[in-house]
Amino acid sequence: MTRAFNFNAGPAAIPLEVLQQAQEQFVDYHGAGMSIMEMSHRSALYEQVNNEAQSLLRELYGVPDNYRILFLQGGASTQFAMIPLNLVRPGRPGAYVKTGAWADKAIKEAKLVGETVIAASTESDKYMRMPTAEEIVIPDNAAYLHVTSNETIGGTQFFDFPQAGNVPLIADMSSDILSRPVDVSKFGLIYAGAQKNLGPSGVTVVIARDDLIAESPTTIPTMFRYSTHASNNSLYNTPPSFAVYMVSLVLNWIKGKGGIAQMDQFNRDKTKLIYDKIDQSSGFYIGCAQPQSRSLMNITFRIHSEELEKQFIKESEKEGFVGLKGHRDVGGLRASTYNAVPLESCQALAQFMADFQKRNG
Structure with a gap:
């Protein structure tokens, strides 16, 4: 078999060892006589997969106990709306660092929900750099400060994240999650589509602090509340079970690599x-x-x-x-x-x- 030199931006390369393991288990998962895709998400076998993926991510990333790990659908693009729906309030705008196409998409969605402010922008430099700490001005009343840790289109990345003080720092890490050590405790919420570093498309990982989850208002649709998914262990509705299973395999692969x-x-x-x-x-x-x-x-x-x-x-x-x-x-x-x-x-x-x-x- 000849494997391509795969430099796709996403969906992207998955470790060959992971693909081979999934292939071996594809028809019969752990003697169940069925594929992971065929079994109930309420079954003990799938619940084990769901919990193991959370446990591995918590271990590898050093996720503190006062954070919940959620497996959601809709990609990072849905998070662009879910974040302001859950956290923006009158007099508490969402603050955004505008660093490229993905940050801009997040800003456009947030504007549909409520008040937003631009804390910094590198548009004048054609988004070919990340702003310095001195350039980022965070309003005291901001509900959060949102950054895109890595811009896939421009090819830029934050190497030093902003110090947001008492304002929760939120990061779209879709394209660099688990690629380097990160102090999760510095963030209020981290989210990432899986299709670049975590596995296949179809599942989005959200790592959210308990106090932010508790802010989910009951006035927004149930599926858009972080509290809904946290209180149901990401099993409120049918999850992207095969994608979560693949994430678990990738996390095990990362652990095995050191x-x-x-x-x-x-x-x-x-x-x-x-x-x-x-x-x-x-x-x-x-x-x-x-x-x-x-x-x-x-x-x-x-x-x-x-x-x-x-x-x-x-x-x-x-x-x-x-x-x-x-x-x-x-x-x-x-x-x-x-x-x-x-x-x-x-x-x-x-x-x-x-x-x-x-x-x-």
Whole structure:
């Protein structure tokens, strides 16, 4: 079997070992005579999967006892609305750091719900950097401060999160969750679609502090209340059971690799191979993000000629590379190097980049 060099931005690479384990258990899960997809979410076997996934995430991320882990549906895009629905009040606006396309989508949804303020923006720099701490101005009456920890389209990432004081810090970590150590206690709420670092699409992880869950108003629909899902152990309605099962397998894989600190070093080693090729290309390849904000998950770069970029994509696809075309909104090139992307794939890409430059430089 020949595996593609998968640099898709999401849905993205899943560890081969995880896929093989799921394959082995696909038809008959633990002697049940049925697939995990076929069994009741009220069964003891599925409840065990649900609880194990929560327990693993709590262990790997160091999630404190006063936080709940929820497995929800609707992707991060639904969280864009759920957060203000649960937390924004008259005189308590949601504050947002505007760092790119995903932050902007969150802001647009929040504006439909209630008052919002922009605490900082890097739009004037074409979102090619993250703001400094000094640039972020948080209103005292803010219900929360929302940040997007990693912008997949621009290829920028927060390396130092803002100090929000008494204002709860909320982070969309869809594209870098579990890629590096994070002090969860600094956040009021973290959320992430699973399809980049945690498993397949279909489930969204929410890590929420108890006091914020308690603020869920009874005036919004039941399914949009965090309290609904917390009080029902994420089993209020039929969950995305197969996706949660896959998340559990991925979490076990991360644990087997040595945990988050090892993932962090692994990701740094991988991305350095590609960033070095960009920086040492004498201008043939041009990095998009400013160096201090360069993402360890999404490497965005250009070639001085759009024709050469098209040729790069065409030739790379023939060599088995997938997902190197930049987002349709910005063009260019992008390599997404999430946890499950092997070192060998990044080595192969670095070699292809060197060969391509040699032939076209």
